[in-house]
Amino acid sequence: MSVVETPAPVERAAPADEVDQQRPVHWGAVLRLPYAARLLAATLVGRLPLGMMPVALLIAARADGRGYGIGAMLASLYGLSVAVGQPLLGRLVDRRGHALTLLGGSIVSTAALLVLAAAGTADLLTAATAVVVAGASAPPLEGFLRALWPAISPTERHLRAALALDSGSQELVYVVGPLTAAALASVAAPGFVFAVAAALAMAGALVVTASAPSRRWRPVPARRGALGALRSGGLRWMLLVLIAIGASLGALSVAALAASERHAAEWLAGVLPAGVSVGALLGTAAWTALPLPVPLSRQLVLTAAAFVFAWVPLCLDPPPYAALGLAVLPGMAFGALLTCAYQVVAELALPGTVVEAYGWLIAAFGLGQALGTAAAGPLAGSWVLPAAAAALGLLLAAPVCKRLALRTAAAPFRRPSPERLS
Template identity: 75%
Template sequence: MSAVDTPPAPIVRAAPTHHTQQRPVHWGTVLRLPYAARLLTATLVSRLPLGMTPVALLIAARANGHGYGVGAALASLYGLAVAVGQPLLGRLVDRRGQTRTLMAGAITSAAALLILAAAETLNLLIAAAAVAVAGATAPPMEGVLRALWPAITPTRRHLRAALALDSGSQELVYAAGPLTAVAAAAVAPPGLTFAVAAGLGLGGALAVAASAPSRRWRPAQVRSGALGALRSVGMRWMLLVLTVVGGTLGALSVAALTASERHSAQWLAGVLPAGVSIGALLGTAAWTALPLPASLSRQLALTAAVFAAVWVPLSLDPPPFAALALTVPPGMAFGALLTCAYQVVAELAPPGTLIEAYGWLIAAFGLGQSLGTAAAGVLEGPWALPAGTATLALVLSAPVCRRLAVRTAAAPSPCPSPERPS
């Protein structure tokens, strides 16, 4: 019998001390839970194509005699297809279950990548069609894993730590993915990178689909309506916040490039985004380690405020080494904000739309990154742009905080649920 099926135990008045109850759960504790390490590892492996494919497209386009513009256009098409497909496939999982949807998406996406492995980018029509299919049918692994965490974590504190571990580890996809693509292209024809991506994506997705928690997972028997997760007003506001947060990170890459040219320090272009990624991992770890009795609305307000504040020093255009040091705090604030955002999305998602809601989260953030990069390119990458969008994210988070506060006030007595003991 699972934790969800277990009836509440008799109330024992000699409860543990407050300190024991509030002691945070660490990532190692989460990874020792049954299925946790397997599911997290398989999910990360299945998502590596998301980090590999855009770089592989750039490399293949150059190797096939095309300009950077063609490779960039194909990479953008892939990103757009992923952004469109994630919420739609998430809705399908919410309605039909995980196993068949994951297997169908993984097989279709892998087949499209294998077409790219054979044809590369010699025929642009074939390449564009394969890219679109590969992106649109990539299974919503991130949302699926987050829907499974409540089934394998015994308490709310374990769940909070699991979500933080999950969001922090996603940085590995966008660090290891490009490195894997470059390494494969260095020792073999460009097409091999697509074949490697196909194998990793398919293998990871099938490992999750074959796991007991995924096979036991059942969709909620509710009607979500045509709007699905978007029928929640609070959800729509939260997606707007995430779009602006994505814009902040998208503007960073261009700001780092222009800063490297201003200061004649070419290494800044790659190191500054890496500093943010390292900070994000540190931020999620630190956020997990903090005992937070505050309500979710206050946690969101706090993380959004810190995220806005820590970008201000960079707007002063500091010298190279100072800029590198100053990118870590925004990364840490981003890690904490994103971890909190996952909890907010889970709270605001209408019943039966959780995986779709996580798909919209990914789509909103990806769209924001694209818009932020484009805007920064037009404005020639000023540091003031990410600072301004971070402040806008804080302003837009206010309606979300109000709705969360109203939900908290309207909720019944804060007695622990037998389904999720605290």
């Protein structure tokens, strides 16, 4: 009797395209996409004045005999003007197109900076007016780039990596900017710093506007209203989350200063925020590399919860070197959370309001930082405040997740409409 052997089942390998869909996309792959590196670099150059101006105004006020108090007031005025101008200019981009808004804003902002370079801070009224105009008219390059990423990114994984790279690279603006301003002021008059900032702002806006993806971009025809992007209830809740997250980081500088005094380590006041920035860069890179087959709403809860718990070890008031190492943890969680927030804003923004929505993101975060810094003073820089603000952000994320689940939980990546890429 012969025995017929049946061949053992052979495991079939997953199709190549299926395996490829499971691989994370790293930053290098994003930078190799057409126009990606050029647009990101131009946006960072155009936004470098945002990091240069606070230090430049402090140095200029000191050189003019005004003192640091006037310099700090002008720096705060500039930050407030940027926060107000970004969503308003973003609305103009969404409604009238980007070329006139970006170029017009850069021309006005450049002119104001040149006036500041010539007049200095000797005439306080002239200086304050120039600062307000320069900040309010700063072109919304950051929001516009995020509106372009879907047009450049071929897949959802590329978009997620692009947003992570975008959020991580923004840290360079506030690291390189102050260093550039200080270096220039050490070899030239303070007015020269404002002139360089003007040139950088104009150069960045010109390169972004002249790029092929920018020339093809068109506003989406949509129903308009006085509230603009704020007509989205989910977006309004998300802005509250960002205010709470911003308050957590705004309280950080005061908490770091208080910790440096408690432990008699003056270096801690400046190094702790730097540790958080380094952590943010690491966090965005790690978040990009993680394959996350979960809905965007769960990603938001996960990153917000991680941000809360990352502050807990610092609440125990560790010694200086331990605190420096632990400061990386909230930074890493923040990097992942901010990347997720960019995707949430894109998902919740109503058609024709994407650039404005990102402008409100910037404004909400800036407002939160100001509120957190102000609240940290009366509380003597307690580490509890950053943790409490982060916990508030986690609670406020619940309504956002509900709206995300209702809208879409399976396809957070939305292809650009034909009207936007004509």
